[in-house]
Amino acid sequence: MSKEHIENLIENIVQNIVANSPIELVDVEYIKEREWYLRIFLDKEGGIEIEDCHWVSEQLEAKLEELDPIKESYYLEVSSPGLDRALRKDRDFVRHIGDKIEITTFAPINGQKRTVGTLNNLNNGNISIDIDGVEMIIPRNQTSQVRLFVDF
Template sequence: MSNRVEDLVEKLTLELLADTGIELVDVEYVKERDWYLRVFLDKAGGIEIEDCQWLSEQLEEKLDQLDPIKDSYYLEVSSPGLDRALKKEKDFLRHVGDMVEINTYAPIDGKRVIVGKLTGLVENSIQLEVDGLALAIPRDKAAQVRLHLDFK
């Protein structure tokens, strides 16, 4: 159910964002206590509240017309945040050289959280530099990959 909703909302959002300079980062439709439809946006220089409000109004109008979601839900349109998750190939390519934090499904070299500099994405393997050493982690072993924030 959620993939169908996410795919439809992604398609509608991409149509609305055409020629705006705003990038669709991700769409998620998740059940927490209630259902949430979350749309994450970005653009050069950072996303602004007006961008989120504009898309929220446009998307809400389209979704009301089509009525594809039978559950009641909350629509949230926002920036992915400073510690954004990297999911798509373009996310990895854009953030080469940045520090990332990878949470793995099972320990790798005794660790389930690995922090390093992203050096690339090769054949579905996340390439990192950790303490001066090259490390490759298969994407299917990574539960989550996020930009790493260091508050030193």
């Protein structure tokens, strides 16, 4: 089973688990580092709590045990996506309109590979941000990473 197929299958399973709860699935990541990791990122209004992660983890483990869709060994991690979460899906962008984001591009745009601004919109594959009152459009396919910006 391909990485994408596993991520899609797990996304559907977790969506069903959290369907009648205030918990929201943010992302699923199945990735090989030294070992395989299946990472589930959750959030909810007011912030995700350890009990929420534990509950989803137990439900997901039971379903994975029943279906056994992943043949290689892996570590399951269920957590919050963190303050500087990556924006990957369209719904992530919609959810964070008005928030400050940091965009890293593959090649420099206006002489820079890193741009920080307030997310205005995602439209037709273009990210619209506001930088000190000036709108900048960055094609999403030219971005290597888009994250929420955290300023301490």
